[in-house]
Amino acid sequence: MVVHTFAAIYIGTYDVSLKVFEFMDKKKFHQVDHIRARLDLGSDAFAEGRIGYERVEELCETLAQFKEIMDSYRVKDYEVFASAVLRDAENELFVLNQVYLRTGFHVKVVSNSEHRFISYKSVAGQEAFEKMIQTSAAVVDVGGASVQITIFREGRLITTQHIEAGIMRLYNLLSDRGHSLALYETQIEEYMNKKLEAFRAMYMTETVDYVILISDYATELIRKMDENEQKKRQVKSEKFVKFIEKLQKKTLEEITYELNLSNDHEPLIIPAIILFKTLVQSICPKTVWVPGANIQDGIAYDYGQSKKLLSLTHDFDADVLSAAHFLSQHYNSYTPHIEALSKLSTKIFDAMKKVHGLGKRQRLLLEVATMLHDCGKYVSLSESPENAYHIIMSSEIIGLTHQEREIVAMVVLYNTLPLDPYEELSDRLSEDDYLCVAKLSAILRVANALDQSHKQKFKNIRITVKERNLVFTVEAFEDISLEEALFEAKTAYFENIYSMKPILKQKRIYNCLSLIH
Secondary structure: OOOOOEEEEOOOOOOOEEEEEEOOOOOOOEEEEEEEEOOOOHHHHHHOOOOHHHHHHHHHHHHHHHHHHHEEEEOEEEEEEEEEHHHHOOOHHHHHOOOOOOOOOEEEOHHHHHHHHHHHHHOOOOOHHHHOOOOOOEEEEOOOOOEEEEEOOOEEEEEEEEEEEHHHHHHHOOOOOOOHHHHHHHHHHHHHHHHHHHHHHHOOOOOOOEEEEEEEHHHHHHHHOHHHHHHHHHHEEHHHHHHHHHHHHHOOHHHHOOOOOOOOOOOOOOHHHHHHHHHOHHHHHHHHOOOOHHHHHHHHHHHHHOOOOHHHHHHHHHHHHHHHHHHHHHHOOOHHHHHHHHHHHHHHHHHHHHHHHOOOHHHHHHHHHHOOHHHHHHHHOHHHHHHHHHHHHHHHOOOOOHHHHHHHHHHHHOOOOOOOOOHHOOOOOOOOHHHHHHHHHHHHHHHOOOOOOOOOEEEEEEEEEEOOEEEEEEEEEEEOHHHHHHHHOOOOOHHHHHOOOEEEEEEEEHHHHHHHH
């Protein structure tokens, strides 16, 4: 049996950790070792806006030690990821350069979208997850900088919401005020309840059966439950809350001792447990599941998929489309027109595979853009494209990177507005991304032109590429003079992008009754 060894290093807000994994078959992988080093980068980054040289020194020394451990395991491949703690530091570039020069590690600083998606992958591949989301579940990913809540109902992803109130942020905001521990805990609860108020009003109108809690400190909590619950890592929410309330009556030293934390004076455990309690009380699930996985498990899962070492067990593209569908509905824009347009735009994309040179991922981005292209009308009919752009860029669509969300937003923007020169967008798009935006927005414009009246007049649309023409042969049961009149004007942009002319041909359909008369 061939064993593939992989290591995932994560530079977090309050620690740096290494996990070593082995891939032995395509169904699963297992953890060989997990080493954590306490390193408080967040205090510098969030309070000072930069990471001090002493912390940089500690970071480089820790990573150098991790490299020695990886060598001892004969690790074949590895990935090094960093969180918002580096992204938010003004000296990020210099820190990354020092890390590379002293360890040889290329560190990937992930956006919030990438971070949460990778963490989500760490649990989405588990059998229990698939069962839970078939009823209703909230995936709650608690980090040092923020919290991400993703709601599932009947197997479909409803929404993903990002709240900037993570463990380290709460600690820096509310600690060291000279108050008692009890008052400190009360302040955290009050602050978090206010943060969650709008979320509860907008997205918690129905009950949720499960909370899937992703956090290292949550793993320590679940270990104190009875043996059966340790195996399943599941506990009734009432018991989960009562256990935290029991801990709140203890001193910090007593809490860290009871949870068997490596640091016998771990100040971050207080904001962590209060945050967990407030989140569970706000969502009110029947059961709390702590899978015990973190972003490093997600990194390994992602690596295994990319290298064909793991079989795909969850349809992540379906999550993206589901999120886009419900976002469109949220802004009252999901209509029969959009449903028809989604099918038509992808049909055009598929017919032009040899022409546009784009792949499966870009096809998904086109579907998302089609679903969301009208959402800006909710804010303003006259400035719909600009508003749609801002709505998309402000929304978390789990499964899309920040850059992919930028592409989707620009496809929607330039579905209506003239495409800006590349020089004006080069700070946000690479040349390849710019071409992708141009090609996808051109396809969306043509699809829109075929349903100008929003009445779905066409049936059995056949699309063929003939030399430098894209021919649409349609059957129509209603008058299509409006579509014919506007088609040429709407497709001029397409011709400019593809050097190909769209042609609309109508196949006559006669009504049987008219033939009798």
